[in-house]
Amino acid sequence: ASRVMVASRNYADFASEATFEIKKCDLHRLEEGPSTTAVMTREEGLHYYKTMQTIRRMELKSDQLYKQKIIRGFCHLYDGQEACCVGLEVAIKPTDHVITAYRAHGFTYARGVPVREILAELTGRKGGCVKGKGGSMHMYTKNFYGGNGIVGAQVPLGAGIALACKYFGKNEVCLTLYGDGAANQGQIFETYNMAALWKLPCVFICENNRYGMGTSVERAAASTDYYKRGDFIPGLRVDGMDVLCVREAAKFATEYCRAGKGPILMELQTYRYHGHSMSDPGISYRTREEIQEVRSKSDPITLLKDRMVNNNLASIEELKEIDVAVRKEIEEAAQFATTDPEPPLEELGNHIYFNEPPFEVRGPNQWIRYKSVS
Amino acid sequence: ALQISRGLWKKYGDKRVIDPPISEMGFTGIAVGAAMVWLRPVCEFMTFNFSMQAIDQVINSAAKTCYMSAGAIAVPIVFRGPNGASAGVAAQHSQCFAAWYGHCPGLKVVSPWSSEDAKGLLKASIRDDNPVVMLENELLYGVPFEMSEQAQSKDFVIPIGKAKIERQGTHVTLVSHSRPVGHCLEAAAVLAKEGVECEVINLRTIRPMDIETVEASVVKTNHLVTVEGGWPQFGVGAEICARIMEGSAFNYLDAPAVRVTGADVPMPYAKILEDNCIPQVKDIIFAVKKTLNI
Numbered sequence: 273a274s275r276v277m278v279a280s281r282n283y284a285d286f287a288s289e290a291t292f293e294i295k296k297c298d299l300h301r302l303e304e305g306p307s308t309t310a311v312m313t314r315e316e317g318l319h320y321y322k323t324m325q326t327i328r329r330m331e332l333k334s335d336q337l338y339k340q341k342i343i344r345g346f347c348h349l350y351d352g353q354e355a356c357c358v359g360l361e362v363a364i365k366p367t368d369h370v371i372t373a374y375r376a377h378g379f380t381y382a383r384g385v386p387v388r389e390i391l392a393e394l395t396g397r398k399g400g401c402v403k404g405k406g407g408s409m410h411m412y413t414k415n416f417y418g419g420n421g422i423v424g425a426q427v428p429l430g431a432g433i434a435l436a437c438k439y440f441g442k443n444e445v446c447l448t449l450y451g452d453g454a455a456n457q458g459q460i461f462e463t464y465n466m467a468a469l470w471k472l473p474c475v476f477i478c479e480n481n482r483y484g485m486g487t488s489v490e491r492a493a494a495s496t497d498y499y500k501r502g503d504f505i506p507g508l509r510v511d512g513m514d515v516l517c518v519r520e521a522a523k524f525a526t527e528y529c530r531a532g533k534g535p536i537l538m539e540l541q542t543y544r545y546h547g548h549s550m551s552d553p554g555i556s557y558r559t560r561e562e563i564q565e566v567r568s569k570s571d572p573i574t575l576l577k578d579r580m581v582n583n584n585l586a587s588i589e590e591l592k593e594i595d596v597a598v599r600k601e602i603e604e605a606a607q608f609a610t611t612d613p614e615p616p617l618e619e620l621g622n623h624i625y626f627n628e629p630p631f632e633v634r635g636p637n638q639w640i641r642y643k644s645v646s
Numbered sequence: 647a648l649q650i651s652r653g654l655w656k657k658y659g660d661k662r663v664i665d666p667p668i669s670e671m672g673f674t675g676i677a678v679g680a681a682m683v684w685l686r687p688v689c690e691f692m693t694f695n696f697s698m699q700a701i702d703q704v705i706n707s708a709a710k711t712c713y714m715s716a717g718a719i720a721v722p723i724v725f726r727g728p729n730g731a732s733a734g735v736a737a738q739h740s741q742c743f744a745a746w747y748g749h750c751p752g753l754k755v756v757s758p759w760s761s762e763d764a765k766g767l768l769k770a771s772i773r774d775d776n777p778v779v780m781l782e783n784e785l786l787y788g789v790p791f792e793m794s795e796q797a798q799s800k801d802f803v804i805p806i807g808k809a810k811i812e813r814q815g816t817h818v819t820l821v822s823h824s825r826p827v828g829h830c831l832e833a834a835a836v837l838a839k840e841g842v843e844c845e846v847i848n849l850r851t852i853r854p855m856d857i858e859t860v861e862a863s864v865v866k867t868n869h870l871v872t873v874e875g876g877w878p879q880f881g882v883g884a885e886i887c888a889r890i891m892e893g894s895a896f897n898y899l900d901a902p903a904v905r906v907t908g909a910d911v912p913m914p915y916a917k918i919l920e921d922n923c924i925p926q927v928k929d930i931i932f933a934v935k936k937t938l939n940i
C-alpha cells in the first residue's frame with residue numbers, strides 16, 4: 273500500500289499575531305479601564321493554550337487519583353478557572369508576588385512548579401514540591417506564598433507582602449487572591465482599610481466562581497458587586513473566562529499599583545466545573561444544565577482555541593499535537609506521583625523552625641523522639 | 647499606649663514605626679506577610695488579650711508555615727506585648743497566654759522578668775528567624791532592675807531556650823516566669839530566715855522549655871514548686887510536672903511536685919478579690935512548707 277502524503281501547514285502559513293476585541297470591564301472609581309482590544313502573538317497564544325490545557329488535564333488527573341484514593345484529604349480543583357491564573361501570570365513579572373487560598377494547583381503550576389512535583393505533593397511523596405509536608409492546600413515556591421487553608425487569612429498576608437514590596441522599593445506588586453466566599457470576611461475589610469491608608473502595592477483579586485462552597489453568591493452577599501466592595505479602593509469587573517481579558521486587566525491593575533497610586537481591586541467572573549472540593553459532587557446547589565452551558569459557551573480553553581484557529585494563529589492539528597504532548601506529560605507526572613516513595617519517617621520533625629540547630633521533637637509517647645533539622 | 651516604643655517613631659519615622667488602626671486580625675496578618683518577605687517586623691499587641699482576635703494569623707499563618715512549606719517560607723517575626731494580670735482591669739483584660747502559645751509547635755515563646763531579660767530576649771527574638779511570642783508584663787514596666795555593664799552593651803542577647811538560676815538553694819526548687827519570679831525571690835528571702843534555702847529558677851523561655859535546668863535542680867533539692875500567674879488547668883506548671891515525672895528527676899522527688907497558679911476564675915475587679923486571684927508571696931511560702939512538710 274502506498275502511503276498518502278498529507279500536505280502539512282508550515283509556519284509561514286500562519287499569522288504572527290492578531291488583534292481581538294475583548295469585553296469592556298465594569299469600573300468602580302476609575303475614569304478609564306483596560307483596553308478593549310488585545311493583541312496576541314502566535315507564540316503567546318500557543319503558550320497560553322499549552323499552559324491552560326496542562327492545568328486542565330492536571331486537575332482532571334487529580335480527580336482520577338482522588339477517586340482511586342491515592343490522593344487524600346482536601347482537594348479543591350481549578351478546572352474551568354484556568355484563564356484566571358494564566359492571564360494573571362503572563363501579565364506580571366516573576367519578581368512579583370502571588371498569594372491565594374486553597375484552590376491553588378493552577379497558580380502553583382503557573383508560578384513555576386512542575387506538574388510532577390504538584391501531583392507528588394498531592395499523593396504525599398517525598399518528591400512533592402514541599403516534600404509531602406503540605407499537601408493540596410499548602411504548596412509554595414519562589415514568590416508564591418501558597419496555598420492557604422483558612423478562608424480569608426491570605427488577604428492580610430498579601431497586603432503585608434505588598435507592604436514589604438513598598439518598603440524595599442523594587443517596584444514589585446503582590447497579587448492577593450480570594451474567592452466570593454471569602455469576600456465577606458471581616459479581615460478583608462480591615463485589610464482594604466490599611467492597604468488604602470498606606471497606599472500598598474496590592475492588587476486584590478476576587479475570583480468569583482458564583483459559589484462559596486454550596487452557597488450561591490445571591491444567598492451569601494448583600495452586594496454581589498465584589499469589585500465595588502473595596503469601597504474607597506477602585507475596582508474593575510473582568511471576564512475571567514477570557515485569558516486576554518484577564519491579562520489586559522492585570523496589566524492595567526499592576527501598572528496602577530506600580531505608579532504608587534495604592535491598592536486596586538479586580539473581580540474575575542469565572543466558573544469551576546467541579547464541586548467545591550472532591551467531597552462535593554457540585555450538583556446539589558446548581559444544575560447540570562448550568563455547568564453544561566458554561567462548558568459549551570464559555571470554556572476558556574475552547575474560547576482561546578477558536579480564536580487562534582479562526583484568526584490563523586494555529587491549526588487544529590497543531591493544537592491537537594499540543595493536547596497529546598500535554599497528556600503525555602501528565603501521564604508521566606502521575607506515574608512519578610504514584611511510584612515515588614513516601615517521605616522517610618526520619619523527616620517527620622524537620623522544618624519546625626528555620627535556620628535552627630538540630631533538636632529533638634517528642635513523638636506520641638516520651639520514648640519516641642524525632643530529630644528536627646532545619 | 648504603654649509607651650514601650652516611645653522615641654522610636656521620632657528616631658525612625660513612618661516607614662519603620664507604623665501605627666495601625668485597631669484591626670488586630672488585619673494588621674497581624676499584614677505583619678506576618680511582611681515577615682515572609684524578610685522585613686523582620688515586630689508586631690505589638692496592646693495586650694495579649696487582643697491577640698485572640700488575631701490568633702489564627704499567629705498560629706496558622708506564622709507558626710505552621712515553615713513546616714508546611716518544608717522550609718521554603720520562613721516567618722521571622724516577633725509578637726510582643728503585655729500578658730497576664732494587671733491591676734483592676736477585670737476579666738477580659740487579664741488573661742495569661744503562656745500556656746496557649748506554649749502549646750504550639752513552630753512558635754517560640756519567651757517571658758522576661760528583669761530588665762536584662764527584656765533586652766536580651768527581645769534582641770534574640772528579633773534576630774531569630776522564627777515567629778517568637780514575647781509575653782511581657784505591664785506591672786513590671788515600671789519596676790527598675792540593676793543591669794550589668796555586659797547587659798548594657800549593644801549586642802547583648804540572651805539565648806532563647808535557656809533558664810536562669812536567679813538564686814541558689816538546697817531545700818526546694820521554685821520554678822517561675824515573668825512577674826512571679828520576683829514573688830519567688832521575696833518568698834525565698836522570708837523562708838531563708840527560717841532556715842529554708844530555695845533555689846529560684848527564672849524560666850525565661852516557655853517554648854522551648856529548658857527542663858534540663860529544672861531537672862538538675864530537683865535532683866539537688868528533691869522538692870519542686872512551680873509558680874505562674876496563669877490559670878492552673880493545662881498550664882505551664884502542669885507541663886513542668888508532667889515532664890519531671892517522665893524524666894530522671896522523678897526518682898529524686900521526696901514529695902509530689904506542687905503548683906502555685908492564678909485562681910481558676912475569670913479575673914474579678916474588686917481589689918480584695920483580684921489580690922486573691924493572683925499567686926502572692928504567702929501562697930508560695932505556704933506551698934513550700936507543705937511540700938517540705940514543715
